Amino acid sequence: xxLWRMALKxxxxxxxxxxxxxxxxxxxxxxxxxxxxxxxxxxxxxxxxNSGFDAVxxxxxxxxxLVLNAIFHLEASPANITWADxxxxxKHPGVALAVPIAMGDNYRGYRVVGTIPEMLxxxxxxxxxxxxxxxxxxxxxxxxxxxxxxxxxxxxxxxTYGSRFHPYHGLNFAEEHQHEExxxxxxxxxxxxxxxxxxxxxxxxxxxxxxGHATNAATEVSAVLVRLxxxxxxxxxxxxxxxxxxxxTWAWPIGATIVDLFNRxxxxxxxxxxxxxxxxxVAAASVTASIYNSMNERxxxxxxxxxxxxxxxxxxxxxxxxxxxxxxLGCAAGFAVxxxxxxxxxxxxxxxxxxxxxxxxxxxxxxxxxxxLIGLSALAGLVPAVKAxxxxxxxxxxxxx
Amino acid sequence: xxxxxxxxxxxxxxxxxxxxLHLIAGILKADSGVIRLDGQEVTALAxxxxxxxxxxxxxxxxxxxxxxxxxxCLENVLLGMTFGPGADRGRAEALLQRMGLGDRLRHYPRQxxxxxxxxxxVARALANRPKLVLADExxxxxxxxxxxxxxxxxxxxxxxxxxxxxxxxxxxxxxxxFSTVLELAKLNRAxxxxxxxx
Numbered sequence: 001x002x003l004w005r006m007a008l009k010x011x012x013x014x015x016x017x018x019x020x021x022x023x024x025x026x027x028x029x030x031x032x033x034x035x036x037x038x039x040x041x042x043x044x045x046x047x048x049x050n051s052g053f054d055a056v057x058x059x060x061x062x063x064x065x066l067v068l069n070a071i072f073h074l075e076a077s078p079a080n081i082t083w084a085d086x087x088x089x090x091k092h093p094g095v096a097l098a099v100p101i102a103m104g105d106n107y108r109g110y111r112v113v114g115t116i117p118e119m120l121x122x123x124x125x126x127x128x129x130x131x132x133x134x135x136x137x138x139x140x141x142x143x144x145x146x147x148x149x150x151x152x153x154x155x156x157x158x159x160t161y162g163s164r165f166h167p168y169h170g171l172n173f174a175e176e177h178q179h180e181e182x183x184x185x186x187x188x189x190x191x192x193x194x195x196x197x198x199x200x201x202x203x204x205x206x207x208x209x210x211x212g213h214a215t216n217a218a219t220e221v222s223a224v225l226v227r228l229x230x231x232x233x234x235x236x237x238x239x240x241x242x243x244x245x246x247x248x249t250w251a252w253p254i255g256a257t258i259v260d261l262f263n264r265x266x267x268x269x270x271x272x273x274x275x276x277x278x279x280x281x282v283a284a285a286s287v288t289a290s291i292y293n294s295m296n297e298r299x300x301x302x303x304x305x306x307x308x309x310x311x312x313x314x315x316x317x318x319x320x321x322x323x324x325x326x327x328x329l330g331c332a333a334g335f336a337v338x339x340x341x342x343x344x345x346x347x348x349x350x351x352x353x354x355x356x357x358x359x360x361x362x363x364x365x366x367x368x369x370x371x372x373l374i375g376l377s378a379l380a381g382l383v384p385a386v387k388a389x390x391x392x393x394x395x396x397x398x399x400x401x
Numbered sequence: 402x403x404x405x406x407x408x409x410x411x412x413x414x415x416x417x418x419x420x421x422l423h424l425i426a427g428i429l430k431a432d433s434g435v436i437r438l439d440g441q442e443v444t445a446l447a448x449x450x451x452x453x454x455x456x457x458x459x460x461x462x463x464x465x466x467x468x469x470x471x472x473x474c475l476e477n478v479l480l481g482m483t484f485g486p487g488a489d490r491g492r493a494e495a496l497l498q499r500m501g502l503g504d505r506l507r508h509y510p511r512q513x514x515x516x517x518x519x520x521x522x523v524a525r526a527l528a529n530r531p532k533l534v535l536a537d538e539x540x541x542x543x544x545x546x547x548x549x550x551x552x553x554x555x556x557x558x559x560x561x562x563x564x565x566x567x568x569x570x571x572x573x574x575x576x577x578x579f580s581t582v583l584e585l586a587k588l589n590r591a592x593x594x595x596x597x598x599x
Contacts, residue, residue, distance in 0.1 A: 310452065392418070
């Protein structure tokens with residue numbers, strides 16, 4: 001009979017403490033894997049999402065705020081820029097495409113963003129990928145009160161082809177701020193796994209002319225999304241807007257701005273990693289405790305095994321294997337914890353940002369975290385293993401001991 | 402002791418009968434003197450070698466059976482083979498059949514009577530085809546009926562398996578069944594005078 005089988009037998013004999021200890025290992029494994037995978041996946045997802053643009057031009061503010069607002073549709077819009085600013089950047093020889101966006105309205109919490117049809121047509125939001133409208137829909141006519149709804153927003157709001165709605169004023173939903181204008185949904189976008197999925201797109205003029213908006217809104221836009229003819233134009237425009245100018249901010253490149261955000265919140269990562277690490281240590285300690293507590297009743301079993309010819313080393317290995325088996329069981333359950341955390345995080349992230357994580361993606365942490373925990377548990381098993389090693393056979397063979 | 406011999410060792414409680422068996426088995430190391438087992442000097446061996454010798458050459462039957470509660474009858478016998486030449490399921494099953502426990506292979510010790518538990522222990526002791534079986538008061542925890550049955554099985558199966566038997570008891574009925582009965586009190590004196598060999 002193998003030592004493994006002996007270890008599993010003894011785990012079954014102490015089923016309750018095995019289950020509880022494995023659970024604490026599962027929690028540690030799940031947390032460790034989830035914290036690392038969410039951070040890395042989120043960073044990869046966010047830094048790759050740029051909706052197909054290289055830069056954002058907006059009113060003077062932080063680059064991060066501009067990017068969060070114009071690309072991710074998070075955060076408030078800093079201030080507006082003039083139509084002339086838009087025309088200027090549009091005519092710049094380094095600019096391939098300049099798309100103005102106007103924000104300030106919502107429909108039940110989902111942003112209503114005014115733009116030009118070029119935002120959604122003939123433009124790649126990621127290499128080789130274009131926005132597509134679900135049949136029988138089409139893009140909005142820029143002169144009419146028509147809307148194209150992102151897939152996630154459409155699903156959450158129950159908007160389909162032909163639905164009619166009144167936008168609400170402001171980026172946050174308030175029942176009393178309903179606009180009088182009524183829009184009709186003429187298209188629902190196929191999912192793109194980008195922030196566009198949670199936006200309701202309407203013609204630029206619609207936002208600019210919406211009743212109740214300030215009169216100067218008619219000649220202003222919130223930001224301009226820019227695709228360059230080549231990376232060399234980025235620094236030139238940086239020089240123009242950020243260094244020489246004082247009115248506008250040129251957020252370029254978009255990915256680097258998001259990396260900057262992640263760098264700013266590394267302390268949060270570290271806290272999470274620290275918590276996961278502490279849980280791992282507590283879990284390993286609970287492995288020690290649970291096996292150590294059973295050592296009194298095991299002493300006789302160990303003496304019997306020794307009398308049958310088992311060496312000291314063998315009974316010590318038996319105990320370490322048991323610790324390893326508890327950890328292995330825990331790690332297996334840890335994948336369920338990981339899945340649960342990732343699924344819920346991915347759902348929240350998609351609802352909040354439109355960015356999609358893949359909870360099933362493989363990640364190196366899924367290998368090293370369980371292996372580390374198993375190693376840590378083996379170490380934790382050494383304490384009772386030493387006790388097993390030292391067990392006196394003659395003294396413990398009789399039941400009175 | 403000669404090959405396949407069956408010897409009983411008598412002695413009052415506290416005289417050191419169990420210690421004597423532990424010394425032979427190499428569980429305890431003798432302070433002085435020489436014990437030979439199957440041509441090897443147990444007293445000269447290091448602990449791991451004594452463990453190996455015990456696993457391969459000795460069977461041990463205890464007064465308190467000493468079965469592992471988490472293991473079935475069959476597994477307890479297989480466990481007796483684990484540290485020796487290796488598990489042989491067929492032999493383990495055959496031994497339990499011989500002990501009249503063919504229908505109890507997958508029962509746990511707690512599901513068996515004392516007599517049945519001791520028979521499992523006998524099967525375990527014989528599992529590795531030992532040269533010598535040490536039996537320490539094997540009937541001490543059994544009632545009269547089971548006691549006779551256990552003793553008969555121990556003697557018969559040791560003979561069938563070509564194992565010598567050294568049985569320790571202070572029960573006159575048990576001792577009476579052996580043609581060779583040594584008194585530990587006397588043996589102890591003899592050992593102190595000259596080297597003994599086993």
